[in-house]
Amino acid sequence: MAALEALASLSLKGENYEDVLNYVEQGMSLAQDSDNPEREAAMLVVLGDLQMTLGRFDGAETAYMEAVTAFRPTEAWLNIGLTLDKLGLLYWEQERTEESSRHVGADCSDL
């Protein structure tokens, strides 16, 4: 699964968007079958990156939010923080300044 994530990321850098989508789908399917929410979340982040690259902000927002939700039970704080940072940049890009600063869509209230 880590290899699929790496391949998806490399394909994104190489602008091979169809390949990215294929790797993400395979990775998410495997992650769900093996009950690995952290890996599933990581694939959602790549999916969000793909949507951002294509300018599909709504899709990217959904993917990142789902990724945070999936990371949350695993307490993968670094990944949660980095994904929230991506969400912040997404909002900033859309001039949604209030949300980029304060939005509390993903529950991290027990920090």
Next chain:
Amino acid sequence: MWEQTVPIFERIERPDLLRDALDKLGDTQAELMDWDVAQASYSRALALAQAAGDQQDTFDQFNKLAWVLESRGDRDGAVLYYRRALHLGFGLGNQEQVGQTELALARLLIDDTVHLNRSLQLLEAASQLLPDDTEAQRLLSRAKTRQERLAHAG
């Protein structure tokens, strides 16, 4: 989001990511004109930049803090931070950045008779570094006119 990422990066002890998050939080809060949070965020980012020995980021945070203080009407505080930024900027060698800081500092001093000469010197330096900046040329002209008037009056 960045209000959420700050405690996360604190928790996992990643000062590099924390500094970046504080900087972004400061930027968003400054845009929202929440000066207290913006100032506090930039101050913390500044301390982390200094601790990391990152001179460029320290220069940037000095300038951002100065701008926030200027925006909230703390002229003396703004002058202090622009001076610190300028002191550091000379060593960094980025002419554009130095010129912009000189211009910002001169703008604060231009209406103060006591500091008019200082402002003029800064504007002359900024005009050389930013030859295409119309604001620098305009302020330089204004400072020269004021100085001439003061000389005739005195």
